[in-house]
Amino acid sequence: MKREDPGLGFFPIDLKDMNTSKRRRPPLPYPEESVSHFLKNTAQRLPHKTAVIDVQGGRKLTFLEVDRESDALAQAFLDWGIRKGDRVSFFMPNGWEYFVGFYAAMKIGAIVSPMNPTLRQREVKEQVNDAESRVLLTLQDFFPIVEKILSHMPSLEKVILTRGKGLSGGRVFFLQDFLPKYSARLSLKPSPIRAKTDLAALPYSSGTAGLSKGVMITHFNLVSNAIQSMDAVGARATDIFISFLPFHHIYGFTYFLCGSVYLGATQVVMSRFHAEECLALMEKYRVTLIFGVQPALLAFLNVPNLERFDLSSLRYIWIGAAPLVPAIARTIQEKFRVPIARHYGLSEASPTTHCNPPDRPKEGSVGIAVSDLEDKIMDWDTGKKEMEVGEAGELAVRGPNVFQGYWKHPEDTQLALRDGWLYTGDIARMDEEGYVFILDRKKEMIKYRGYQIAPAELEAILMEHPAIQDCAVVGIPEENLGEIPKAFIVRKEGVDLSAEEVMAFVAERVAPYKKIREVTFIHEIPKNPSGKILRRVLKVG
DSSP: OBOOOOSOSSOOOBGGGSOTTSOOOOOOOOOOSOTHHHHHHHHHHSTTSEEEEETTTTEEEEHHHHHHHHHHHHHHHHHTTOOTTOEEEEESOSSHHHHHHHHHHHHHTOEEEEEOTTOOHHHHHHHHHHHTOSEEEEEGGGHHHHHTTGGGOTTOOEEEEESOOOOOBTTEEEHHHHGGGSOSSOOSOOOOOOTTTSEEEOOEEOTTSSSOEEEEEEHHHHHHHHHHHHHHHTOOTTOEEEEOSOTTSHHHIIIIIIIHHHHTOEEEEOSSOOHHHHHHHHHHHTOOEEEEOHHHHHHHHTSTTGGGSOOTTOOEEEEOSSOOOHHHHHHHHHHHTSOEEEEEEOGGGSSEEEEOOTTSOOTTOOBEEOTTOEEEEEOTTTSOSBOOTTOOEEEEEESTTOOOEETTOHHHHHHHEETTEEEEEEEEEEOTTOOEEEEEEGGGOEEETTEEEOHHHHHHHHTTSTTEEEEEEEEEEETTTEEEEEEEEEEOTTOOOOHHHHHHHHHTTSOGGGOOOEEEEOSOOOBOTTSOBOHHHHHHO
8 A cells, every 4th residue: 555645755754665664753744835835824824933042143033024125125026037047156154144135046946055164265156156046145344255256256256245235236236235225025027936846955965975065955854844843853833943054054954944944933043152151042042952962962061150051941952963972962961950861863864864753862863754755775786686674774864855966067966866865874774663873974984804993982982081072083094904993082071091992992892893092183184064074074184
């Protein structure tokens, strides 16, 4: 028996082929609409409810105000000749302008390409040129970076500066200068949006195969995953989010720009993360949900007198991106007196594919598949043989949130998308109930004498040591052996710890082939903004 496909454009799950002991979530309805309908619907339903509290930006906006200001900017886009399918790049940190700019683009069918605000000139130029963006939104403070490369970005016609005032003209405009000049309601009718095929977002990711490339995400992908994600974590309109995850990253992009607005939840936005300030904001605004990454948890634990903050409003902490070390999770749970669990995803899935059921999380697991998503574990050599329960292999997923391919990279698209399945590049195992346990990135597995060693497993063991603050494990080439596991260790302040002690600690807990063979002590583990270890930096350093 097949579940009826309600015309949503994704593969219905064939119950005959399913392991019926696996836990499955009920199907959900996904409107075949532009992402902009999230804001329109919520602005009609909850017009005067606070949508965004931008602490550093000094603005508080209701859903109606976000709707009207984004209408005005959308009108400006249309007057400039920006149309459906044109790219609009965002080069700025979190802030209220992100919501206005994002929904303005969504309303006319433009494609938003978010950029990491820490990018250098060369990287900004390369991403804008690759996306062939016609408009760039950026902070006035960032304009000196942009100004020097304007002549090298031929597709770029307009630059909109936020958080500043001045005379608009030529290619440069000030948001707060020209926005009031436009009607608060769209007078031009934009082209109709075909949610399943028209792109909404073009974030850049290293993907499952190689260098940074644009990830093509449709309106339907974003709509589906915002609904899937908010349902999976049990979020509701009465929740108050703390939004410190960067909006340029797909995790923050979907959860805060889309999911929170879909629900009608209020969010407190931080343009930069500072642990003590974040705790104070959570206390002040009675935050109920945290969506974060492990480095943020470590930062919280390092705040003096953590118990002085009243965090009794919190009801759940969700951790994604980089792995969550069980020892850290248990400490946070004790300190915050609130449940903590993992969820998992990747840019190519918009992003969430798995999430622990809030009422039944499993330690070490990223949970079960979100609604209407199929998952399986395939052999990592050929990707053609499905593995048995408990066996390790490459995680593959299929559902309404899976991307359309890589921008201008058809060969990489063919590697990632096979027969409708997204091969994630992550090595995982699945238990009999369908809970998935991520072991490591396929390309980061250490190959020692024919054995496969997962760095994440060794890192989790190392983090159990009371003298270790942080760590990373990489494979170092060794003649005749392939690679050997090498640990980079950050010691806790004021403690003594030798390399021999580190190696002995791990050796007592793993099979002989998994032992740490070298140790180097460093001051900080290099990581990207989402908390993932930059192993290539350690390997060349």
